[in-house]
Amino acid sequence: MARLRRESPTAAGRPRSPAGQARCTPRVNSAAVENGPVHAAAQRPRHSAQSSMQRERVFQQADGARRDAERGNMGFNVAALAISIVALVASALLAFGQLRSTQRANTLAMFFDGFRETRSPEFRRSVEYVLYHLRDEFPTPVSYLELPEGPKEHVRQVAFFYDELGKLVVHGIVDRDLVIGSYGLSIYRTWIAIAPYVYRERELRQRTVLPYLEHMAAVTSEITAADIHRKMKLRSFPPPLQH
Structure with a gap:
């Protein structure tokens, strides 16, 4: 009882001071509390725009x-x-x-074969007969196929060789100037010699024979071997004068 009396009733029942309450109670930012949701709502579109960008x-x-x-x-x-x-x-x-x-290789091969044929004794004899004896022995034109076997074979060997050569020229396989420069005069003279006998064969059997030989003869009548030689600038070298 004495202990209860010594205690001050005012100290026991006295309320705490406001300063004490302030120390115990944390401060709250009322503006942040009030504006917090609004501020978050305002920041949300800005973040969305940045994300979109x-x-x-x-x-x-x-x-x-x-x-x-x-x-x-x-x-x-x-x-x-x-x-x-x-x-x-x-x-x-x-x-x-x-x-x-x-x-070119095939052309050269064919051309060299032709050179060999024209150098053969048989071909030379045929050329000689056609150029120098055919008209004398058969002055009246007949078909060359109606000639005796010997003369006919001479005509065929020479005429068909030049006809095949003309075929190569016309179809662009062999150079025209090469053939004219080598055989131009012989082609021309051969056609002049056998033309009446060839035309007689055409009249009798209504067929065209030796057309390429005739074509080459027409060409060589305008472009001679001498023309080709001049075109190729072939040089002359006469023999020295004998003293």
Whole structure:
């Protein structure tokens, strides 16, 4: 009881001071509490806009990369096509060159065969007969196929050789100037000698024989071997004077 009396009733029942309450109670920012939801709501569209802009930039970068890749692929395709075309043209030129070389080799082979034939004794005898004896022995034109076997064989050997040679010239296999420069005079004289007998054969059987020989004879009547020699600038070298 004495202990209860010594305690001050005012100290036991006295309320705490406002300062004490302030120390115990945390301060709350009323403006932040009131404006918090509004501020978050205001910040949300700004973040959404930034996100949209970032996505758009990403899409633009991806689209640019895709276009760059497409341009790169297109450039690669164009380069590959150009290389293919160049390779094709080169192959075609090479094949054409090989073809021309083969044709030239075949032409030379045929021409050398012709040279050998014209140098043979049989061919020379046939040429001599056609040029110097045919008209004398058969002054009245008949078909060359109605000639006796010997004269007929002479005519056929010479005439058909020059006809085949004219065929090669007309079809562009052998150079015309080469043939005229080598055989022009012989072709012309052979046709003049056998023309009446050839035309008689055409009249009798209504067929065209030896057309290429006739064509070459017409050409050599306008372009002679001497013309070709001048065109090729062949030089002369006469023998020295004898003292």
